[in-house]
Amino acid sequence: MAERIVWEGELVARRGLYARGAALLAGGMGFIALLLALPSLALVALAFATRGTYGDVVWSFSLDQMKRLAGYGILGWSPDLLWILARSVAVAGVTTALCILLAFPLAFFVASRPPSRRYLWLALVVVPMLTNLVIRTYGWFPILGTHSPLTALARGAGLLNADESLYPGALAVYLGMVSGSLPFAVLPLYAAAERLDGSLVDAARDLYGGRWLVFRHAILPQVRVGLAVATILTFVPALGAFVIPDLLGGARYMLMGNLIQQQFFAARNWPFGAAVSLALLGCSLCGLFLYWRAQLKDEQGARA
Amino acid sequence: MSEAHDPSGSSKAGALEIRDVRKSFGAVEVLRGVSLDAARGEFITLLGPSGCGKTTLLRIVAGLELADEGRVVLGGQDLGRLPAHRRPVNTVFQSYALFPHLRVRDNVAFGLRARRVPEAEVRTKVGDALALLQLQPLAERLPHQLSGGQRQRVALARALVNEPLLLLLDEPMSALDAKLRAELRLELRRLQRRLQRTFVLVTHDQDEAMTVSDRILLMRDGRIEQDGTPEEVYERPRTRFVAEFLGAANLFEARREDDAIVTPLGKLSAEGPAGWTAGLACIRPERIEVSLEAPASPGPNVFEARIAERVYRGDHVELLLEPGAVRVQCAPREGLAPGVRAWLRFPPEHVRLLDG
């Protein structure tokens, strides 16, 4: 006889309960497994295949895509691709740093509002986050364009030539990236700030007095987890950014995200697109690992 | 509320019989063979420290847990593999588990509606149950608008409206403050007397058990240690655990030598179980007769000693007696001070001999 258990007051066979659970999970997990998890694995395999003459995929194991990633093309070695990878990491890193710097005061500001109005401030952060990224990005065009006051200002200051404007260009990309990623940094930090134990901060103020020391010893340890989540939520998507560099960077500004898009569409070279995807994933994981190690060291330092 | 629901029509309806129930969670044996009986209309209490298995036993009776072995019979019907929703048993949960989205009225009606009782009948019965527990003014409130005591009454009404053969109460007072607890105990007792239904209460609070129960079953480590009326378990504890769990007790090491019982205080005479040779002598503090003058005729069980130390504990005092450095708890009394000589009499009928 099947094993019977009582689950939430119901007398059932364990097998039957599992079958019911599997039925509940099947739909949602089916979508995630079939359309995301499995294809992601296929992407890994694809990175070791080659492109056929007509953009088809030739399934024979090769390291061609990896070599190309490392810069070896038909015309010999060139650093172009490595520059794209390096630039992507740099953009994501700088964006993350700037976002965290700006998000900290904003998160604490929102958390310090009276509870009745806190949700209003929070909504102010969430609305841009949930607004379509294309809209949020192209909104910078008029602000940074040829006839904009900002461009005139930059020209006046001698930062730009008379025929240049802020958009398109690297600066526009950074602005767009920070603007786009900021809410992802604010929300986790807000969650941490809301739970902050004020008495510890007060105690630290009595003990140290100095603003930096209070921050270092009373605030930082309490928001460490929020900071970690904020960093990850900013860095990983920033690394794969496609819309922002595509719209604000100009025709020749290329990051990994654009490269992947290009390979899957214009170039129809899926294996290489998959290889760049893999590189993107690798960089994300590296970033996470470095962050995790830095944090670990920091914790050890704090304990010592 | 109408007369007791009695489908079988026999006097056994509502009589609970538990036989050798065992239950393990993984490697932990929670119930190691529990048997008990409760007559129809009896109020029994499972009393014991946390982890003794009392709640698990209750949940097995309710059908919220399966016993590994043993039988649970209610009114002649083996509940065995009957699912919880088919058992003529209702539970008052420790947290009350009121449905947060339903008004008091609909919380109480839940069980009737689940059985598809006609709506007119539901209304009458819910009205009666609300009246019984004086909940009419709160009928339209939501659970979060109620105080702890009110919630408990709703939980009771929600269970009793179904006229169960057996009502199970899982620590129903533990979420309330001490004063309210004392009041509600008496109310619970009155309610049970009036309804004449079988109640099984689980608690770790000895006062609660003493106040409400017809019978107390003291549980320890998955077994029933003693089963009896409150007087019996208090006055005649069978083990050291029972003696210490219920109220205060003086326990002295004791052994039988010839016809006398030898303790650190001296020789005692007392009734013990047949074949008792060594263990503990037990006497409740209030049973010790303390005198500051030598009794006229030195009878048996009178000990003379000098008080070396005295600690006042409200309802009793703790004395350190010389010679022998024996600690004794007894009723407080004027004149018990360090240095004073005292005569303590242990009435033989109140001394119990226990296994060690």
Next chain:
Amino acid sequence: MNALRMRWVLPPVLLALALLYAPLLTIAVQSVNAARYGTSWQGFTWAWYAKLFQNETIGAAARNTLLLACVSTAVSTVLGTLLALGLDRMPWPPALRRGLDVLLHLPVITPDILFAAALVVAFACLRSASSVFDPGMVPMILGHITFQVAFVALVVRARLSTLEKDLYEAARDLYAERGFVFRHLTLPLLMPAVVAGALLAFTLSLDDFIISFFTTGAHSDTLPIFIYGSLRRGISPEIHALSTLMVLVTVGLVVGVERLTRAKEA
């Protein structure tokens, strides 16, 4: 926060808000600017909004967007709710539970571009089985469901985890069968979270560009894709008007979700 600390916090806060809202406000202002070309102010007009509603292409894109959002939200709300129930209300062994948890979070943490690439690969394979999966509305809907379902499940599960197990036991104890427990206990208690999850899913569908962009076909362009395309051709003031309307819809949805979430907490 006292005045002294305020002085230090306010400038970065204002800078952050400016970064968040400068593009949105610029678009809003431009949407009522009478200038046909360029961005210099030429007077106030509603004309671009009026033109918007006469534009057939935009009408078609709006219909596509709504169709995509409605269908994917409906499916993902049901599946996401069931998913949350299946995860939270079952005695799964811990290892399996952890595995399922990772799978559930996958759509949330995968960068959009990788998600899109994975979908392209998936539909390329499925296409060999049926032409239903040719680029167009069907793969778009399926793609949206894939990420929405995870968000709905996470919202619903957060609510489920606040419900004590003894509520279900109490319902059982009170003679309720499984269906009755679901209809009269589980569903009413979950409803605010289910609606909040649905609104979130709807918002995410409107917000999405990359996944739609990678899976769209000849006749299934959504508003974001239309806007993206017209940016290449040169911006017209109608685009500003359209974008402003979309931002306002987002505001409405955020307020809706927020109301529901707060009602839940009460």
